[in-house]
Amino acid sequence: MSDIRKVVLAYSGGLDTSVILKWLQVTYGCEVVTFTADLGQGEELEPARRKASAMGVPDDHIYIDDLREEFVSDFVFPMMRANARYEGDYLLGTSIARPLISKRLIEIARETGADAIAHGATGKGNDQVRFELSAYALNPDIRIIAPWREWDLTSRTALIEWAERHQIEVPKDKRGESPFSTDANLLHTSSEGKVLEDPWEETPDYVYSRTVDPEDAPEEAEYITIDFERGDGVGLNGESMSPATLLATLNDLGRRHGIGRLDLVEGRFVGMKSRGMYETPGGEIYARAHRGIEQITLDRGATHLKDELMPRYAEMIYNGFWFSPEREMLQAAIDHSQAKVSGTVRLKLYKGSVSVVGRKSPNSLYSERHVTFEDDQGAYDQRDAEGFIKLNALRLRLLAQRDRR
Numbered sequence: 183m184s185d186i187r188k189v190v191l192a193y194s195g196g197l198d199t200s201v202i203l204k205w206l207q208v209t210y211g212c213e214v215v216t217f218t219a220d221l222g223q224g225e226e227l228e229p230a231r232r233k234a235s236a237m238g239v240p241d242d243h244i245y246i247d248d249l250r251e252e253f254v255s256d257f258v259f260p261m262m263r264a265n266a267r268y269e270g271d272y273l274l275g276t277s278i279a280r281p282l283i284s285k286r287l288i289e290i291a292r293e294t295g296a297d298a299i300a301h302g303a304t305g306k307g308n309d310q311v312r313f314e315l316s317a318y319a320l321n322p323d324i325r326i327i328a329p330w331r332e333w334d335l336t337s338r339t340a341l342i343e344w345a346e347r348h349q350i351e352v353p354k355d356k357r358g359e360s361p362f363s364t365d366a367n368l369l370h371t372s373s374e375g376k377v378l379e380d381p382w383e384e385t386p387d388y389v390y391s392r393t394v395d396p397e398d399a400p401e402e403a404e405y406i407t408i409d410f411e412r413g414d415g416v417g418l419n420g421e422s423m424s425p426a427t428l429l430a431t432l433n434d435l436g437r438r439h440g441i442g443r444l445d446l447v448e449g450r451f452v453g454m455k456s457r458g459m460y461e462t463p464g465g466e467i468y469a470r471a472h473r474g475i476e477q478i479t480l481d482r483g484a485t486h487l488k489d490e491l492m493p494r495y496a497e498m499i500y501n502g503f504w505f506s507p508e509r510e511m512l513q514a515a516i517d518h519s520q521a522k523v524s525g526t527v528r529l530k531l532y533k534g535s536v537s538v539v540g541r542k543s544p545n546s547l548y549s550e551r552h553v554t555f556e557d558d559q560g561a562y563d564q565r566d567a568e569g570f571i572k573l574n575a576l577r578l579r580l581l582a583q584r585d586r587r
Contacts, residue, residue: 188213188296189327190287192313195230197352199302201341202329203237204348206300210327215243215294219283222250222368222430237350245290249282250368254425255414257282257504258369258465262472263413263523264488264516266496271446273462273469274499275370280309281504284316288324298325305331308451312502319505362389368429370442370462381447381457392433392461396440396534403532405539406435408471410527413520415468429464436463439531451501467529467536474527474538478546484519491515 189206193199193216206214216234218227227246234244257278268274287299299317303309305328314326335341345352362376371392378385387395408428409417415428423431436442442463450456476485491512498509525543529536551561 184210186210186212186297186325186327188215188294189298189300190215190217190291190294190296191300192283192287192302193218193230193234194302195227195233197341197345197350200233200237200350201335201345201348202300202302203234203239204350205329205333205344206327207238208348209333212297213243214239215245215290215296217245217247217283217287217290219279219286220246220248220250221253221279221282222426223366225366233351243294245286247286249286250426251424253279253282253368254429258429259414259425260513260517261499262465262469263520264495264512265469265473265476265492266499267469267492268496268500269446269448270493271444272448272460272496272500273370273444273465274496275367275460275462275465276309276365276372277312277500277502278369278504279367280312280502281316284313285320287313288317288320291321291324298327300327300329303328303330306452306454308500308502311451312504315502316505364391366392368426368433369465370460372458372460374456374458378457378459385445385459389459390443390461393437393443393463394440396443399440399533400438403530404435404439405528405530406467407526407528408432408468409525410472410475411524413472413517413523415471429468432464432467434464435531436467436536439536440534441531441536442466443534467531470536470538471527471529472523474529474541475523475525475543477538478541478548479523479525479543480519481547488516488519 189210189212191199191203191206191214193203195218203214203216206212216230216239218230220227231244231246235241261274261278266274268277290296291299301310301313303313310328314328317324317326335344342352362373362378365372373389377389407419408415409420415425417423418428418431442461442465444460444462445457446460447455447457480488495509495512495516498504498506498512503509522545524545525541527538528540530539549561551558
């Protein structure tokens, strides 16, 4: 790829991507455009602008975009409509952010006439796959530079030495071995590596950054309501909110009550198992609430079919196939199921747990008249159950008769 003249780099402003920025300039002799996404990670992003500028990137080549609303409305909420959890637990906080970052990388490459994009994902993880599958789906001709698969900087010590040789500032807290790595956005914070690599050892308290210890959470439970329209959250405690504002507010509630901690050993797409600690306070509350409103608005057949499809859908997102036809096909079916999923859910937040304690909807399929133990005034004829049972038992009786002979 010696003919590359301009590259768009996914740039955080941290040590790794700062080294990558300079490495691209030195190795490829190309212009570098930096792109920093504000996905609600809670960090000041202007230092990334200053660092990029100090390394010779022109102002019109530095992109810092606020993508919080797009992230929640176009990526998180569609995923939540499916009740997606990878391997039954993981709410896919890192996975769902990657296709949006790739989408914007491709858009900026088109706007600036860049020949390639670059990212800082390592060759061992899932993110390299997610970034690149998404990029190729959006631009099949794009060229991708993944420095961790090219350079010989195989350790943090080598990375720091290279940075110092090229006058890149190395923060004091980066000179020792980092105890773990983190990734954060509006949906979650993930931590992995180093102190978390032994799956037998409990996660140290200092790893948690987004939630209080459930044991230290308030002694009094807190009750909230979430309003839904067509499967998406639209309000909290009766107040209308945008998608990003709703999730951010739920994060604050979840933090206070120690909700959303997950210690998980997962099967990576690249083949190995890894242990991670995830904090998804608002996402856990929201996911519980969404299932709660579906309980009274979604038909049994549709509910069960969604539950069968969910693991496959979650795996598509985890593996990086957001922009695939199969994910879009499933999304169309899932979105169709949400047409009547509107109403209000009441939840109880208490010491690390979130429980659905009430739900109501103008589209409710719940009929108290049919299920009551009191007089149902002819709504249901209990004698109908006899024929229903006999027809369902017919094949079982024939099997038993055969086996008895």
